[in-house]
Amino acid sequence: MERIRTWIALGAALAGTLAIASGAAAAAEDGLQKTVGGYSIYVGVVSAGIMAFRQDHGELRMHGGVPAGLDQHHLLVSLFDAASGERVADAEVSARVSAPKRQTEEKPLLHVPLGSEIAYGNFFRMRQGERYRIELTIRRAGSAESIGAEFDYRHRF
Numbered sequence: 786m787e788r789i790r791t792w793i794a795l796g797a798a799l800a801g802t803l804a805i806a807s808g809a810a811a812a813a814e815d816g817l818q819k820t821v822g823g824y825s826i827y828v829g830v831v832s833a834g835i836m837a838f839r840q841d842h843g844e845l846r847m848h849g850g851v852p853a854g855l856d857q858h859h860l861l862v863s864l865f866d867a868a869s870g871e872r873v874a875d876a877e878v879s880a881r882v883s884a885p886k887r888q889t890e891e892k893p894l895l896h897v898p899l900g901s902e903i904a905y906g907n908f909f910r911m912r913q914g915e916r917y918r919i920e921l922t923i924r925r926a927g928s929a930e931s932i933g934a935e936f937d938y939r940h941r942f
Contacts (some may be wrong), residue, residue, distance in 0.1 A: 797889035800941045802917075803850070808889065813827075815942070816936070817829065817936055817938065818849070818936055820867045821932055821933075821934045822932035822934075823866065823867050823868065824864050824865065824866065824867055824873065824923060824932065824934075825864070825865040825866075825867045825870075826862065826863075826864055826865075826921065826923075826934050827863040828860070828861070828862055828919060828921075828936050828938070829860075829862075830858050830859070830860055830911065830938065830940065831859045831861060832857075832858055832859075832882075833857035833858055833859055833860060833908060834855075854910050856910045856911060857908055857909075857910060858908065858909060858910075858940075859906050859907070859908055859909075860870045860880055860882065860894070860906055860907060860908075860909050860919065861897060861904055861905070861906040861931040862878055862880070862894055862904060862906065862921060863904045863905075864876055864878070864904075864905070864923065870885075872902055872903065873925065874896075874902070875925060875926040876905070876923050876924060876925050876926065877890065877893070877923070877924045877926070878893070878894040878905040878906065878916070878921060878922070878923050878924075879889045879891065879893045879894060879921070879922045880892060880894055880909070880916055880917075880919060880920065880922075881919075881920040881922075882909045882911070882918070882919055882920055883918045883920075884911075884912075884916060884917045884918070884919065884922075885913050885916070887910075887912075887915070890909050890910065892907045892909070894906055894907050894921075895907055898917075900903065912940065913940055914939075914940065914941075915939070915940055916937065916938070916939050916940075917937070917939075917940060918935060918936045918937060918938075919935070919936040919937075919938055920933065920934075921933065921934045921935075921936075922937050923933075
């Protein structure tokens with residue numbers, strides 16, 4: 786039984802890694818990549834169901850665990866210095882996700898470890914087939930100024 790749990794956990798981890806890895810390519814195709822204020826910003830959305838197998842993961846506990854419900858998704862943001870291409874791991878990022886006739890959700894995005902790298906993420910409710918506006922506010926550590934970036938996103942799954 787322990788071996789089966791191990792295989793399930795490994796499979797879920799692989800699926801999550803592949804979803805995140807393919808997210809950058811999909812982000813560029815879907816217009817979920819922008820360069821704003823000296824940052825290259827990549828946005829991805831992953832179903833919470835993919836992450837449900839990893840309840841023991843520290844990052845998920847920081848988010849309060851994986852929320853229940855089919856409409857729950859993890860918004861993931863990767864930041865890079867546009868000039869150097871280096872990943873930005875010292876920013877404060879918040880997201881506001883809105884859709885027509887839906888309640889707007891606004892949350893801070895928490896650090897998400899991706900191997901030895903850092904991205905930013907949190908869970909938001911998104912329904913299939915609906916269009917969303919994702920508004921990010923990004924402030925680098927030690928800076929009083931913040932930048933904003935907006936993305937239009939059609940939720941397909």
